[in-house]
Amino acid sequence: MVEGILQGLEAALSIQNILMVIAGCLIGTIIGMLPGLGPMSIIAIMIPIAIKIGDPPAALILLAGVYYGAIFGGSTSSILINAPGIAGTVATAFDGYPLARKGKAGKALTIAAISSFVGGTVGAILLMGFAPALASVALLFHSAEYFALMVVGLSAISAFTGTGHVAKAFMMTVIGLLLATLGESAQFNAPRFTMGIMDLQSGISFITLAMALFALPEALYLVLDPKRSNTGGVGAEIKDLRITKAEARQIAPVIARQSIQGFFIGVLPGAGATLASFLGYAVERNLAKGEERAEFGKGSLKGLAAPETANNAACTGSFVPLLTLGIPGSGTTAILLGALIALNVTPGPRLMIDNPEIFWSVIISMYIGNVVLLVLNLPLIPYIAKLLLVPRNYLIPFILFFTMMGSYIGQNNATELLILTGMGIVATIMRFAGFPLAPMLIGFILGQMLEDNFGRAMNLYDGISFMWIRPMTTGLLVISVVLIFLPSFRERLAAWRRRGVAEGD
Amino acid sequence: MTLDRAIAGIFILICLIYGYTAFITMEANLLPFELNMTFLPNTMPKVLSVLGVIVGLVVVIQTGPNNQAEIDPSEIDYRNMRQYKLVQALLLLALMVAYALLLRPIGFLAATTSFLAGGSMILGERRYIVLFPVAVFTAFLIWYLVHEVLGIFLRPWPWFI
Numbered sequence: 001m002v003e004g005i006l007q008g009l010e011a012a013l014s015i016q017n018i019l020m021v022i023a024g025c026l027i028g029t030i031i032g033m034l035p036g037l038g039p040m041s042i043i044a045i046m047i048p049i050a051i052k053i054g055d056p057p058a059a060l061i062l063l064a065g066v067y068y069g070a071i072f073g074g075s076t077s078s079i080l081i082n083a084p085g086i087a088g089t090v091a092t093a094f095d096g097y098p099l100a101r102k103g104k105a106g107k108a109l110t111i112a113a114i115s116s117f118v119g120g121t122v123g124a125i126l127l128m129g130f131a132p133a134l135a136s137v138a139l140l141f142h143s144a145e146y147f148a149l150m151v152v153g154l155s156a157i158s159a160f161t162g163t164g165h166v167a168k169a170f171m172m173t174v175i176g177l178l179l180a181t182l183g184e185s186a187q188f189n190a191p192r193f194t195m196g197i198m199d200l201q202s203g204i205s206f207i208t209l210a211m212a213l214f215a216l217p218e219a220l221y222l223v224l225d226p227k228r229s230n231t232g233g234v235g236a237e238i239k240d241l242r243i244t245k246a247e248a249r250q251i252a253p254v255i256a257r258q259s260i261q262g263f264f265i266g267v268l269p270g271a272g273a274t275l276a277s278f279l280g281y282a283v284e285r286n287l288a289k290g291e292e293r294a295e296f297g298k299g300s301l302k303g304l305a306a307p308e309t310a311n312n313a314a315c316t317g318s319f320v321p322l323l324t325l326g327i328p329g330s331g332t333t334a335i336l337l338g339a340l341i342a343l344n345v346t347p348g349p350r351l352m353i354d355n356p357e358i359f360w361s362v363i364i365s366m367y368i369g370n371v372v373l374l375v376l377n378l379p380l381i382p383y384i385a386k387l388l389l390v391p392r393n394y395l396i397p398f399i400l401f402f403t404m405m406g407s408y409i410g411q412n413n414a415t416e417l418l419i420l421t422g423m424g425i426v427a428t429i430m431r432f433a434g435f436p437l438a439p440m441l442i443g444f445i446l447g448q449m450l451e452d453n454f455g456r457a458m459n460l461y462d463g464i465s466f467m468w469i470r471p472m473t474t475g476l477l478v479i480s481v482v483l484i485f486l487p488s489f490r491e492r493l494a495a496w497r498r499r500g501v502a503e504g505d
Numbered sequence: 506m507t508l509d510r511a512i513a514g515i516f517i518l519i520c521l522i523y524g525y526t527a528f529i530t531m532e533a534n535l536l537p538f539e540l541n542m543t544f545l546p547n548t549m550p551k552v553l554s555v556l557g558v559i560v561g562l563v564v565v566i567q568t569g570p571n572n573q574a575e576i577d578p579s580e581i582d583y584r585n586m587r588q589y590k591l592v593q594a595l596l597l598l599a600l601m602v603a604y605a606l607l608l609r610p611i612g613f614l615a616a617t618t619s620f621l622a623g624g625s626m627i628l629g630e631r632r633y634i635v636l637f638p639v640a641v642f643t644a645f646l647i648w649y650l651v652h653e654v655l656g657i658f659l660r661p662w663p664w665f666i
Contacts, residue, residue: 052655167563168509171516174557178523181550188546193526223597223628224581224589394639397624400601401617405647408608409657417605421598432583433509455544462543 008360028069039070041215045406088273095303119309122259123316138349143456144466148476155480176443208407216424262310266317273311280310517561524554617644
């Protein structure tokens with residue numbers, strides 16, 4: 001492991017890779033600030049660039065830098081204009097925006113940057129400890145266990161992202177899996193479900209799907225509802241970035257707690273930064289007493305530090321399942337997984353052994369990335385924030401154009417743009433009806449791997465007997481069944497209680 | 506009928522067609538040596554189509570008119586589309602389709618300039634002196650970055666040049 005860390009250090013500290021981190025963080029911050037372009041869209045647009053770089057550690061370092069940069073940029077727009085660029089920073093706006101209105105925007109941004117820094121750094125340390133341990137367990141896994149693990153991942157995603165309606169989230173996962181079967185299958189190269197259309201032979205490109213599911217609906221929402229891109233009020237200058245010792249002492253325990261809590265929430269598939277930030281906010285509000293609690297929502301420093309720390313720690317946490325099991329836990333890591341596969345790297349337990357320089361250089365670059373965000377981006381924020389003054393009439397066509405470019409330049413195929421528009425419309429309608437979109441993308445990306453492992457296990461055991469012969473597989477499948485039925489069971493229990501049915505003990 | 510029910514209904518229909526292809530058409534097209542194999546190209550689709558129909562039915566049952574999720578104020582209320590700028594959104598979508606169809610024939614630069622300028626105009630921009638230079642500059646800049654820096658070919662000019 002020490003040897004691997006040294007190799008990673010060597011790779012991460014090369015001039016090229018340090019420049020990659022800096023470039024990634026800057027690009028991420030700038031674009032993440034714009035409403036309508038979240039980390040997923042930005043990373044998807046950056047994939048052709050990453051592939052052009054060709055060197056997997058450098059490319060992955062760039063993309064990871066873009067990821068934290070985007071989260072940081074998202075919190076900036078949450079604080080300054082109450083328009084969170086991404087879902088993970090919605091909770092930041094609860095207290096960040098009131099602070100900015102009191103004229104303390106500079107202070108709020110500093111607290112956000114410090115909280116993000118600590119959250120990200122603690123997350124990276126925990127990742128260093130946990131990933132190798134998990135990877136060594138994962139080496140015992142067989143295709144049957146992988147199949148079961150992916151089923152667990154998919155059911156966890158359905159269970160956690162479907163707020164209220166697990167069935168809807170599960171349906172979206174199945175749609176993702178169905179879409180993944182379009183085109184040629186892996187074990188047999190016969191085209192399936194292409195309806196004779198040549199362009200579908202290689203299946204749907206995952207970048208197109210990611211753009212159609214996230215970037216396009218968000219942009220359409222901005223068009224439909226102009227209030228969402230309300231950029232008034234940035235005009236005030238951002239000054240006084242310093243915080244006092246007393247304030248630092250006040251937020252320190254919050255940051256410490258949320259770094260750890262956020263990381264573990266991030267590790268869970270499907271939970272991710274959004275859940276971590278909301279939960280972090282709720283927990284800290286409950287822990288605060290008296291006056292401090294009343295302050296929440298009106299510009300509490302604790303209320304700002306909690307979601308900011310938690311979402312960055314969770315971002316780092318979401319790399320654990322990606323790097324050790326090859327299973328993405330969130331939409332963003334799903335796109336990173338796609339990028340890795342395009343770069344001919346297979347994430348999974350073997351990654352640490354076969355390509356230690358990739359594994360460790362990414363983790364080490366996380367430390368560097370966090371320092372870059374704090375030292376470089378924070379002082380630049382007052383200037384970068386001017387970008388928020390770009391009028392909506394210009395911003396929206398640009399967002400739409402970048403969305404189309406992202407899916408076009410990867411394939412150089414104009415049919416992709418038609419698929420993008422069509423699927424984007426469908427995705428927007430689904431979002432109207434409250435169907436969560438992330439499970440669909442994750443289902444799509446895991447679909448092929450799921451089928452491969454399922455097929456391999458079936459061939460080895462000549463049928464589906466592996467599901468009960470191998471204890472670990474059985475255990476994992478049982479967990480996934482529990483995950484799916486637990487929320488609906490709890491809902492039913494709550495409904496019974498409301499009707500006054502006595503509770504059994 | 507609520508929108509989520511309708512979507513689930515369409516999904517069930519798609520699953521039935523998909524399932525028909527998996528169970529009947531693909532089964533009939535199997536090669537002789539494949540008949541004895543455990544895992545076939547249509548094994549997974551068979552599983553998925555059955556799963557899809559079941560899940561779709563669960564959604565239909567669960568999302569009755571009495572069991573609607575509360576509307577999140579930050580989301581768009583589709584029952585009342587008139588309060589939103591639907592026409593602008595539809596025009597922009599039409600513009601995207603036009604861009605997709607014209608990108609190859611008229612070249613990247615002309616298509617992109619018209620897309621950016623047209624998009625801004627749909628959204629209500631009327632300062633043409635700012636609008637067109639910005640669109641032309643961006644189109645050239647992006648073309649330069651993609652073509653020269655990234656090395657990805659984008660045909661800049663119309664087909665006749």
